[in-house]
Amino acid sequence: MKYERIEKAVFLERPNRFIAYAMINGKKETIHVKNTGRCAELLIPGAVIYVQESGNPARKTKWDLIAVEKGERLINMDSQIPNQVVREWIEQGNFAPDVTLIRPETIYGSSRFDLYVEAGDRKIFIEVKGVTLEEDGVCRFPDAPSDRAVKHLEELIRAGKEGYETCVFFVVQMKGVRYFTPNTDTHPAFAETLVKAAAAGVKILAYDCKVEADSIRIADPVDVVLGSPRLKEAAEPLVKWFREKKRDLPWRKRMNAYRVWISEIMLQQTRVEAVKPYYERFLEELPDVKALAEVPEERLLKLWEGLGYYCRARNLKKAAQQIMDEYEGHFPETYEEIHSLKGIGNYTAGAISSFVYNIPKPAVDGNVLRVVTRLLADPEDITKAQVKKKIEGLIEEIIPREAAGDFNQSLIELGAIVCLPNGEPKCGECPVSHLCLACEQGRQKDYPVRKKAKPRRIEKRTIFIFCDSRAVAIQKRPDSGLLAGMYEFPGVEGYLSQDEAVEYAKSLGLAPVRIRSLGKAKHIFSHVEWHMTGYEILVDELEKSIPENMIFSERDELEEKYPMPSAFAPYLKAAGMEKNCLKRKYDRAAAVKSEAKR
Numbered sequence: 001m002k003y004e005r006i007e008k009a010v011f012l013e014r015p016n017r018f019i020a021y022a023m024i025n026g027k028k029e030t031i032h033v034k035n036t037g038r039c040a041e042l043l044i045p046g047a048v049i050y051v052q053e054s055g056n057p058a059r060k061t062k063w064d065l066i067a068v069e070k071g072e073r074l075i076n077m078d079s080q081i082p083n084q085v086v087r088e089w090i091e092q093g094n095f096a097p098d099v100t101l102i103r104p105e106t107i108y109g110s111s112r113f114d115l116y117v118e119a120g121d122r123k124i125f126i127e128v129k130g131v132t133l134e135e136d137g138v139c140r141f142p143d144a145p146s147d148r149a150v151k152h153l154e155e156l157i158r159a160g161k162e163g164y165e166t167c168v169f170f171v172v173q174m175k176g177v178r179y180f181t182p183n184t185d186t187h188p189a190f191a192e193t194l195v196k197a198a199a200a201g202v203k204i205l206a207y208d209c210k211v212e213a214d215s216i217r218i219a220d221p222v223d224v225v226l227g228s229p230r231l232k233e234a235a236e237p238l239v240k241w242f243r244e245k246k247r248d249l250p251w252r253k254r255m256n257a258y259r260v261w262i263s264e265i266m267l268q269q270t271r272v273e274a275v276k277p278y279y280e281r282f283l284e285e286l287p288d289v290k291a292l293a294e295v296p297e298e299r300l301l302k303l304w305e306g307l308g309y310y311c312r313a314r315n316l317k318k319a320a321q322q323i324m325d326e327y328e329g330h331f332p333e334t335y336e337e338i339h340s341l342k343g344i345g346n347y348t349a350g351a352i353s354s355f356v357y358n359i360p361k362p363a364v365d366g367n368v369l370r371v372v373t374r375l376l377a378d379p380e381d382i383t384k385a386q387v388k389k390k391i392e393g394l395i396e397e398i399i400p401r402e403a404a405g406d407f408n409q410s411l412i413e414l415g416a417i418v419c420l421p422n423g424e425p426k427c428g429e430c431p432v433s434h435l436c437l438a439c440e441q442g443r444q445k446d447y448p449v450r451k452k453a454k455p456r457r458i459e460k461r462t463i464f465i466f467c468d469s470r471a472v473a474i475q476k477r478p479d480s481g482l483l484a485g486m487y488e489f490p491g492v493e494g495y496l497s498q499d500e501a502v503e504y505a506k507s508l509g510l511a512p513v514r515i516r517s518l519g520k521a522k523h524i525f526s527h528v529e530w531h532m533t534g535y536e537i538l539v540d541e542l543e544k545s546i547p548e549n550m551i552f553s554e555r556d557e558l559e560e561k562y563p564m565p566s567a568f569a570p571y572l573k574a575a576g577m578e579k580n581c582l583k584r585k586y587d588r589a590a591a592v593k594s595e596a597k598r
């Protein structure tokens with residue numbers, strides 16, 4: 001869009017919304033201000049402006065204000081131009097290739113929309129908004145309350161329900177801005193309605209413009225932030241911090257989808273330091289999808305032993321088989337395909353697709369929920385699914401396209417080593433403390449808000465280690481339910497006294513020789529707590545008398561062959577059978593390595 005008869009001038013003052021005075025060619029002139037918005041940050045006495053001489057000699061006010069210089073930036077402030085430049089842009093085929101009709105000022109309901117467009121079968125209402133308000137590269141709309149703008153949005157929502165495509169097109173009348181966001185300061189109702197409109201399917205577009213003193217045209221898309229500008233501001237410092245400070249972790253080396261996947265499943269509910277040896281052992285034995293798909297289940301559970309949540313290990317194998325069957329053994333590369341694998345939810349799909357393929361999808365775990373709710377002082381209960389979904393939406397909107405993986409990892413890393421869950425977060429070391437509302441209010445410990453969990457069910461149990469000098473009795477747990485398919489020491493509900501324990505052994509057909517109390521122990525699952533008491537019972541001729549449902553296991557076999565949950569670890573230790581094959585294996589591996597070095 002080209003202007004004619006443009007003159008450079010100096011702004012003097014604006015006595016009312018419609019006119020201003022300017023010095024043009026050494027003479028004080030009255031100029032017409034088409035943009036009736038406040039524009040207070042633009043129209044400062046002494047500002048360089050560009051005015052257009054009217055082509056109509058009969059007009060009383062001869063000049064129109066077109067553009068103003070603000071620092072290095074030239075901002076077009078002609079409020080009548082956005083509709084024209086959008087129309088020009090659509091005519092050039094930028095909106096749709098098959099446009100057959102563009103009609104301005106089309107009435108719908110009680111509103112008049114700026115443009116009505118037909119393209120193929122599509123019927124589209126477009127409402128155009130010019131944006132001139134800019135601060136530190138962030139542009140916002142409106143710069144003054146506008147009930148009319150709210151009404152337009154509501155009508156667009158209604159049109160959408162009646163089958164039209166609908167769109168709000170923000171024309172940012174300048175170049176080089178960082179992002180667009182609705183102005184919650186001047187008109188919160190507009191911001192709320194815009195969010196509602198987006199959720200209802202109204203497309204929200206923002207484009208900047210190439211502006212010259214005598215021309216303007218639509219240039220490039222601008223990021224739209226409807227959710228949290230604060231989070232948007234945090235993205236860059238977080239990525240920079242992560243790149244400088246990230247921990248050296250095994251799964252960050254030679255990163256690929258398989259390695260990230262295994263580590264992320266292991267890290268659910270387990271600390272990084274605890275996961276490291278498991279991870280290395282697992283990768284050593286099952287280095288790729290094929291090996292995992294083919295591993296016998298008992299071996300898999302053995303490798304997983306101690307990490308808990310054994311269904312996760314089973315799901316890993318099922319997903320690996322799925323990858324072999326459906327993707328010829330190649331790990332899928334889209335978010336949707338990754339998400340479709342067994343046992344992979346939003347978090348893991350987001351982690352794999354962003355860390356490995358830089359796909360801008362969120363990966364929201366407990367660390368991220370903590371960091372984000374503190375940054376935003378968000379008072380909502382994070383145990384609610386819709387709150388997590390909301391935070392995923394906030395992140396997805398602002399995730400940097402060029403650094404999606406590093407951004408997601410920065411939030412997770414910050415939660416793990418700076419924005420700590422228990423005790424004081426290390427706000428002094430936090431790269432986004434200047435943006436953090438919880439920190440500003442001194443209320444870090446109030447976030448995240450979490451409704452009190454239901455108390456866990458307590459189950460009292462008596463555990464028996466029936467043994468002789470070389471073996472112990474174990475049994476397999478049922479194929480479904482808690483610790484499905486794992487091995488355990490026999491046990492009964494409730495606490496038995498020593499005499500009762502001996503009687504129980506006899507009732508199984510065993511011949512107890514000696515009994516020793518192993519004391520009490522507790523194991524906490526997510527919804528249940530086992531409160532246990534244990535006995536070691538030395539049995540005469542255990543192998544001959546062992547009940548049918550039990551397995552006579554050599555002590556070494558117990559270590560190497562049968563996956564046993566860590567709930568029983570205290571009794572292994574108490575009975576002098578410390579079952580830490582992981583540690584032993586690593587001690588052995590370390591010895592082999594140091595021999596090799598020598």
Ligand code: SF4
Pocket residue numbers: 371374375418419420425426427430431432433434436437438439444
């Ligand atoms: S300033 Fe403190 S509370 Fe806020 S995000 Fe950083 S570490 Fe967490």
